[in-house]
Amino acid sequence: MTLPQTMRAIDPDTPGGPEVLVPVERPVPAPGPGEVLIRVAAAGVNRPDVVQRQGFYPPPPGAPKILGLEVAGTIVATGESVPAEAVGQPVCALVAGGGYAEYCVAPYGQCLPVPEALSMIEAAAIPETLFTVWTNLFERAYVVEGETVLVHGGTSGIGTMAISLCNLFGVTVIVTAGSDEKCAQAVAHGADHAINYKTEDFVDRVKAITGGKGVNVVLDMVGGDYVPRNLKCLAEDGRHVSIATQGGLTAEIPIFHIMRNRLTLTGSTLRPRDTAFKTLVADELHRTVWPFVEEGRLKPVIDGTFPLDQAAKAHARMDSGGHFGKIVLVVE
Incomplete structure (x- = not known):
């Protein structure tokens, strides 16, 4: 040829x-x-x-x-x-x-x-979303069956792939999205819960959904002031994975909270x-x-x-x- x-x-x-x-x-x-x-x-x-x-x-x-x-x-x-x-x-x-x-x-x-x-x-x-979600959620954050994750940007390519993989591997998935319509789309696709971050405080909602325990993993593509709020959503021994910084390159974090709850902060670029x-x-x-x-x-x-x-x-x-x-x- x-x-x-x-x-x-x-x-x-x-x-x-x-x-x-x-x-x-x-x-x-x-x-x-x-x-x-x-x-x-x-x-x-x-x-x-x-x-x-x-x-x-x-x-x-x-x-x-x-x-x-x-x-x-x-x-x-x-x-x-x-x-x-x-x-x-x-x-x-x-x-x-x-x-x-x-x-x-x-x-x-x-x-x-x-x-x-x-x-x-x-x-x-x-490929791009599968490699990204797999390496960050399942490898870096070692999420396992029976755990609960919070995924920001639940209707994005990354978010929809995360929902699909969580459904296949027995992981409960909570997502955030920017409208009631997008929240409905995320739930229809398989999200267990969807939070409209424009009308609700996702920290309060995550606590309510998890009975105060928090989630095992946060997959974050926002960065900035979302990071300290994400840490409030994590259960003891929780893992926070950063994969993008659409909301800011730096964050102020409560170190003693990380120590007390044995939290892990990680992230990667593919x-x-x-x-x-x-x-x-x-x-x-x-x-x-x-x-x-x-x-x-x-x-x-x-x-x-x-x-x-x-x-x-x-x-x-x-x-x-x-x-x-x-x-x-x-x-x-």
């Missing part, structure tokens, strides 16, 4: 609003050792893409400047040390950049097979982690979560799709905050 020399991609030269996301021509990348070239069918849109577009989240060293952290499509070429029979496989992949394009290079270890139960659009909406780590996560997901995907029991919530050329409209949708679940760019 002869590959084209150039491709359409979304690779803005200057930071700004959604309007900077216009299609341009770029060379088709070549896979290096341990990598594959994917002809992209669809690419997921994520909050870090927005922050990169605004000029605040540069790609890690060596990663493409083209936006996009997850894709689904077909492998069309392989680099050194990747089996030749990989060509033709339908896969979805977590990437450090390059997803908003007709072709994208991915480490072969970060690819997962697309089963018949998933469309390419659904497959493209899984994008800068090396291929070896992400490959280990992919292997674990393939073993523990992918059987649910193959059975059709785990699917991402899709808010809407846009053609690649309308990436600006996709980002405007995300900027509006009105979305429920994932936004996906359709490339093929």
Whole structure:
């Protein structure tokens, strides 16, 4: 199969609003050792893409400047040390950049097979949120069956994936959202409780829901003044996991409260982690979560799709905050 020399991609030269996301021509990348070239069918849109577009989240060293952290499509070429029979496989992949394009290079270890139960659009909406929720909620916070978690942003891609995984693994999940309508959507999707943070104090509500005990884990993407409030929601030996700082980069925390209740504060960013780590996560997901995907029991919530050329409209949708679940760019 002869590959084209150039491709359409979304690779803005200057930071700004959604309007900077216009299609341009770029060379088709070549896979290096341990990598594959994917002809992209669809690419997921994520909050870090927005922050990169605004000029605040540069790609890690060596990663493409083209936006996009997850894709689904077909492998069309392989680099050194990747089996030749990989060509033709339908896969979805977590990437450090390059997803908003007709072709994208991915480490072969970060690819997962697309089963018949998933469309390419659904497959493209899984990797970033699944890797993020799994590594933070189930690995860093080691949540187990029978525990209760509080997830902020319950109707986001991360929030809806967290609800789905908690349902599969017997974890009670409380979420926050910004309207009664979004709370209803979260409950319909499987959240045990949903709190409208604009009309209710989530600290008081969590205490009421848990009979004063608190939750075992908080998954926080807000930061700022949410952190000390989150700590008030935690039960003894509770774990607080930070994965984003949309509400502020710093927080004042009550140290004695942490000591008295033996709380753990942790957090992580996924994008800068090396291929070896992400490959280990992919292997674990393939073993523990992918059987649910193959059975059709785990699917991402899709808010809407846009053609690649309308990436600006996709980002405007995300900027509006009105979305429920994932936004996906359709490339093929």
